[in-house]
Amino acid sequence: MKICSQIIAVFCTAAVALTSAGVTASAEPASAMRDMTTMELVREMGLGINLGNTYESCGDWIAQWGDGTPESYETAWGSPVITQEMIQGYADAGFHTLRVPVAWSNLMGDNYTISSAYLGAVQEVVDWALDSDLHVIVNLHYDGGWLANFPTDKENCMTKYKRIWTQLCDAFADYGDYLVFESQNEELGWDTLWNRWGGTTGKEESYALVNEINQTFVDIVRSSGGNNPERHLLISGYGTDIDLTCDSLFQMPQDPAGRCAVSVHYYTPSDFAILEEDASWGTMRSTWGTDADFTQLNHYMDMLKTTFVDKGIPVIIGEYGCPKKNKDADSVRLFLSSVCEAAYSREMCPVLWDVTDLHYNRSTCQMNDSVLQENFRNIREKYQPETPAAGDVNQDGACNLADTVLLQKYLLNQMNLTEKQASAADVQADGTVNGLDLVTLRAML
Structure with missing residues (x-):
């Protein structure tokens, strides 16, 4: 657990640095292919x-x-x-x-x-x-x-x-x-x-x-x-x-x-x-x-x-x-x-x-x-589909460590989010997904 906490801390620091480069929660850039059916x-x-x-x-x-x-x-x-x-x-x-x-x-x-x-x-x-x-x-x-x-x-x-x-x-x-x-x-x-x-x-x-x-x-x-x-x-x-x-x-x-x-x-x-x-x-x-x-x-x-x-x-x-x-x-x-x-x-x-x-x-x-x-x-x-719960990025009905890992990967450009996932990741409800959402999500756990 201590190791996980240290890893999260490192990712949070990196994510905060990405705050100014947040993206809209509603859609991905035109070139992205998202993991969705x-x-x-x-x-x-x-x-x-x-x-x-x-x-x-x-x-x-x-x-x-x-x-x-x-x-x-x-x-x-x-x-x-x-x-x-x-x-x-x-x-x-x-x-x-x-x-x-x-x-x-x-x-x-x-x-x-x-x-x-x-x-x-x-x-x-x-x-x-x-x-x-x-x-x-x-x-x-x-x-x-x-x-x-x-x-x-x-x-x-x-x-x-x-x-x-x-x-x-x-x-x-x-x-x-x-x-x-x-x-x-x-x-x-x-x-x-x-x-x-x-x-x-x-x-x-x-x-x-x-x-x-x-x-x-x-x-x-x-x-x-x-x-x-x-x-x-x-x-x-x-x-x-x-x-x-x-x-x-x-x-x-x-x-x-x-x-x-x-x-x-x-x-x-x-x-x-x-x-x-x-x-x-x-x-x-x-x-x-x-x-x-x-x-x-x-x-x-x-x-x-x-x-x-x-x-x-x-x-x-x-x-x-x-x-x-x-x-x-x-x-x-x-x-x-x-x-x-x-x-x-x-x-x-x-x-x-x-x-x-x-x-x-x-x-x-x-x-x-x-x-x-x-x-x-x-x-x-x-x-219209129901709005996902704030923080439940992976849409499994719970807000936990797995959601922070998913959000970290997104902020580090390692994966894309579906529209629903992005909506849930926008914990601060300000229309963007960035490092501050990750910090807030971590504090919620």
């Missing part, structure tokens, strides 16, 4: 929002009429040029995650070489988001639809897919665990192989190709450098459709790091969540909120929880939302709040689909609907 990370990601209709804009007309700069694509679908103030505004509005959809073929060179200027524009936004303590999801989005050719031109499509993710892994190699890679958007699944309404012919083949592409994605990331062998990854479900992704033919990739979550989208019922006017396949609904609507919502969220969450596979609702045109405003608010709560209460991360000025105003950098924003805040507070 993907389930813990997804819970930490809270509520998210999409930077939609921005870097995933695509179309030959942009190359024809634009000026050949990343900004010509960034603004092609109605977005202003993104600024740091806009990104900070998402954090100020209460979001903890920003999903950045990207069409990487824009300005692409020979051999599927991603434009350095386009990559730099996306990286700048990612950096701004990380500076705002936002988690970031970067994906390969629709990208002009070339993934539809996988069944008929697999070799070339796979070459392009591999080239894109190899380059992205190199570019973001040293980014920490606040950055998540997503394998694809909604394009994995092909009606040319299997039509879900026309029997089972081709079903196994289509699912097998989806599984192969997702496995290729994991293999590329894990074999690359920097932090990528430990990076948390988001695996696109079959068409990101909940029914189809919960099918037993969909398989999560084999991952040596065991750090994968699954991505699905929620636009149900489509006559409310997608249609702005009547179409050949459906009559537009302007309202939502019947008992049947809530039953349907809970059915799908329970399906995800049973199929994935309860089996230790985290779920991110990469997109959910609805238009506001020709919709009852209260119904829009009720739908968005209800989907958000149904997902978050089941320990999934819901990421709101948003485009320029739909829900978030990119000019004022604020939410358009203060009531909706308050609803989201109430959901976060209602279901």
Whole structure:
């Protein structure tokens, strides 16, 4: 015991010297990879929002009429040029995650070489988001639809897919665990192989190709450098459709790091969540909120929880939302709040689909609907994880010598802390973890 006390005294002296270099209790530096599960990370990601209709804009007309700069694509679908103030505004509005959809073929060179200027524009936004303590999801989005050719031109499509993710892994190699890679958007699944309404012919083949592409994605990331062998990854479900992704033919990739979550989208019922006017396949609904609507919502969220969450596979609702045109405003608010709560209460991360000025105003950098924003805040507070007890750094329910050792290692840069651990280590509750917290913790024992 005497030896332990002497060791602690030495560490305390060193830790006090580190006081002026304390770090925030809420997050680690951008380059850190923390010792935490993907389930813990997804819970930490809270509520998210999409930077939609921005870097995933695509179309030959942009190359024809634009000026050949990343900004010509960034603004092609109605977005202003993104600024740091806009990104900070998402954090100020209460979001903890920003999903950045990207069409990487824009300005692409020979051999599927991603434009350095386009990559730099996306990286700048990612950096701004990380500076705002936002988690970031970067994906390969629709990208002009070339993934539809996988069944008929697999070799070339796979070459392009591999080239894109190899380059992205190199570019973001040293980014920490606040950055998540997503394998694809909604394009994995092909009606040319299997039509879900026309029997089972081709079903196994289509699912097998989806599984192969997702496995290729994991293999590329894990074999690359920097932090990528430990990076948390988001695996696109079959068409990101909940029914189809919960099918037993969909398989999560084999991952040596065991750090994968699954991505699905929620636009149900489509006559409310997608249609702005009547179409050949459906009559537009302007309202939502019947008992049947809530039953349907809970059915799908329970399906995800049973199929994935309860089996230790985290779920991110990469997109959910609805238009506001020709919709009852209260119904829009009720739908968005209800989907958000149904997902978050089941320990999934819901990421709101948003485009320029739909829900978030990119000019004022604020939410358009203060009531909706308050609803989201109430959901976060209602279901947020309990605050750990001060001093219980290792989260074992007791404050003892083991906690001081853990904190000492952190202060000496020998390990990282999860957000919960950092919160418990902030014994003085001043927003930083430093040597004074170690001294106070030692005095508590």
